[in-house]
Amino acid sequence: MTRWLDKAEQHSWRAYLLMQARLPAALNRQLQRDSGLSLADFDVLVQLTDAPARRVRAFELCRALQWEKSRLSHQVRRMQARELVTREDVDGDGRGAFVVLTDAGSAAIEAAAPLHVEAVHRLVFDTLTRQQVATLGEIADEVLGRLDAERG
Amino acid sequence: MTRWLDKAEQHSWRAYLLMQARLPAALNRQLQRDSGLSLADFDVLVQLTDAPARRVRAFELCRALQWEKSRLSHQVRRMQARELVTREDVDGDGRGAFVVLTDAGSAAIEAAAPLHVEAVHRLVFDTLTRQQVATLGEIADEVLGRLDAERG
DNA sequence: CCAACCTGGATGACGCGTCAACCATTCCCG
DNA sequence: CGGGAATGGTTGACGCGTCATCCAGGTTGG
Numbered sequence: 001m002t003r004w005l006d007k008a009e010q011h012s013w014r015a016y017l018l019m020q021a022r023l024p025a026a027l028n029r030q031l032q033r034d035s036g037l038s039l040a041d042f043d044v045l046v047q048l049t050d051a052p053a054r055r056v057r058a059f060e061l062c063r064a065l066q067w068e069k070s071r072l073s074h075q076v077r078r079m080q081a082r083e084l085v086t087r088e089d090v091d092g093d094g095r096g097a098f099v100v101l102t103d104a105g106s107a108a109i110e111a112a113a114p115l116h117v118e119a120v121h122r123l124v125f126d127t128l129t130r131q132q133v134a135t136l137g138e139i140a141d142e143v144l145g146r147l148d149a150e151r152g
Numbered sequence: 153m154t155r156w157l158d159k160a161e162q163h164s165w166r167a168y169l170l171m172q173a174r175l176p177a178a179l180n181r182q183l184q185r186d187s188g189l190s191l192a193d194f195d196v197l198v199q200l201t202d203a204p205a206r207r208v209r210a211f212e213l214c215r216a217l218q219w220e221k222s223r224l225s226h227q228v229r230r231m232q233a234r235e236l237v238t239r240e241d242v243d244g245d246g247r248g249a250f251v252v253l254t255d256a257g258s259a260a261i262e263a264a265a266p267l268h269v270e271a272v273h274r275l276v277f278d279t280l281t282r283q284q285v286a287t288l289g290e291i292a293d294e295v296l297g298r299l300d301a302e303r304g
Numbered sequence: 305c306c307a308a309c310c311t312g313g314a315t316g317a318c319g320c321g322t323c324a325a326c327c328a329t330t331c332c333c334g
Numbered sequence: 335c336g337g338g339a340a341t342g343g344t345t346g347a348c349g350c351g352t353c354a355t356c357c358a359g360g361t362t363g364g
Binding site: 247248 | 348357358
Binding site: 177180181209210211214221222224225226229242245247248249 | 311312313314315321322
């Protein structure tokens, strides 16, 4: 016997699905329009900005961003083509690769960050109460816990 | 002066972003593994199942799903290749097109639906309180309102 | 009537994301 | 040692999603 969703669950689920489709799209458009960056670009650049010598090992980027390696590889290739980052060999480990922030990349994220965080404020936090913000965090933590549990 | 995110906002935001990346991915994998369908396939098939004569005008599907027309067109092309749907001309309007559910499509979603809703229960609703479910809906409605206002 | 406009839809290019396969290097253990 | 397993990374194919562009068929106003 299938457990279907009740009225309240259905409404919340539908609304959540819609938000989850439209919010990233809106933030992406804003970033793209104002700074020529995508959300994925932004995430990578943030990690590199916070790193010593503006460089991070690829596998560490994967860990920090929770990305799989092939995803990072593709992303870095595209960003390299736009000269936001470069790759460098690691001496001491012939397999490894550093992803290195370029000056252009640095400039791009410094320009983008304030506009992006402002958009996040406008679209999300300005309309939510402290309580709602707290609950959002709890919900996400719960679901993430479930996801981790499921993967064993 | 940029308004950065405070501690609580930052935690909620990060957790939300992570959930939003991993939850659809997990649901997609489940659906793909158990039924050979994607979430996008599922959404389209649901609409068609609820429709008289198992067919809906393309532009009505766009309205119902909040998709843009090119997205639907691409999706229908892929689904048609797998014989989940077909297209039919509309008599009375030479531009229009019906998207029509096939028997294979009908069988696919009937098999997929119970497993999918079960996964949604397991990953989301089983761990949330009624209050959290309600708040999730409120949050999504707030943000969707903001998004609509911005496009105003 | 017909030209301008609007609507419904398709297409191509590109970025994002996953999966599977592959390759080189390094590690580890018998 | 030497050979198999693990690690770090790349690549190709494919589905998803957006944007810009195009097109045919309708609609409307002068």
